[in-house]
Amino acid sequence: xxxxxxxxxxxxxxxxxxxxxxxxxxxxxxxxxxxxxxxxxxxxxxxxxxxxxxxxxxxxxxxxxxxxxxxxxxxxxxxxxxxxxxxxxxxxxxxxxxxxxxxxxxxxxxxxxx
Amino acid sequence: xxxxxxxxxxxxxxxxxxxxxxxxxxxxxxxxxxxxxxxxxxxxxxxxxxxxxxxxxxxxxxxxxxxxxxxxxxxxxxxxxxxxxxxxxxxxxxxxxxxxxxxxxxxxxx
Numbered sequence: 121x122x123x124x125x126x127x128x129x130x131x132x133x134x135x136x137x138x139x140x141x142x143x144x145x146x147x148x149x150x151x152x153x154x155x156x157x158x159x160x161x162x163x164x165x166x167x168x169x170x171x172x173x174x175x176x177x178x179x180x181x182x183x184x185x186x187x188x189x190x191x192x193x194x195x196x197x198x199x200x201x202x203x204x205x206x207x208x209x210x211x212x213x214x215x216x217x218x219x220x221x222x223x224x225x226x227x228x229x230x231x232x233x234x
Numbered sequence: 235x236x237x238x239x240x241x242x243x244x245x246x247x248x249x250x251x252x253x254x255x256x257x258x259x260x261x262x263x264x265x266x267x268x269x270x271x272x273x274x275x276x277x278x279x280x281x282x283x284x285x286x287x288x289x290x291x292x293x294x295x296x297x298x299x300x301x302x303x304x305x306x307x308x309x310x311x312x313x314x315x316x317x318x319x320x321x322x323x324x325x326x327x328x329x330x331x332x333x334x335x336x337x338x339x340x341x342x343x344x
Contacts, residue, residue: 124277133246143285151328162334162335162336162337163278163321163334163337164334165330165332166335168328168330175328176328176329176330177330178330195337210278212277214327216327216328222283222327223280223327224269224280225277225278225279227277228275228276228279229274229278230275233269
């Protein structure tokens with residue numbers, strides 16, 4: 121079974137631009153969560169989508185948004201990029217209610233904002 | 235929200251047992267404790283999860299005392315390939331109450 125895939129793997133943007141990151145979950149997984157990882161703040165939860173609806177949201181500004189499609193693929197968008205948005209963005213998928221309640225992470229998209 | 239703290243780094247030698255502790259004083263009743271391993275340029279990989287007492291799988295054991303304010307990941311007989319960063323995660327999946335620890339960088343020497 122293929123794992124979680126994220127595209128692109130690397131991205132360079134400039135301040136003020138916007139960016140869209142994509143995540144394809146493990147087949148059959150209906151929940152996709154997004155995380156931001158930085159050296160200073162560590163791993164922080166952004167939001168979770170399930171059945172095309174945002175279920176939970178972490179403490180991030182409204183510039184960070186996402187959506188989920190009917191095939192469970194998810195996109196994350198960051199508008200008006202700031203230097204501090206440079207980070208590794210990870211998505212994780214899971215199948216709520218499964219025998220092992222855990223999530224599987226993709227390799228991440230490394231975003232550099234100049 | 236549970237704040238989680240871990241040692242920044244640990245060193246070990248091949249074949250030794252390594253114990254990494256995570257402190258989470260404000261853990262909530264419905265929070266689980268999950269440990270992940272992360273290699274450079276990869277996403278975290280699930281190691282083990284528990285709620286209380288002891289859990290063991292083929293790669294690790296997880297010890298959680300009765301008050302659940304801490305947890306200890308035990309890696310038996312580490313090898314060079316266990317060199318990685320280890321994170322504890324406290325919270326319940328499906329909620330917004332997910333707190334990762336600061337991560338422990340484990341270096342295994344030959």
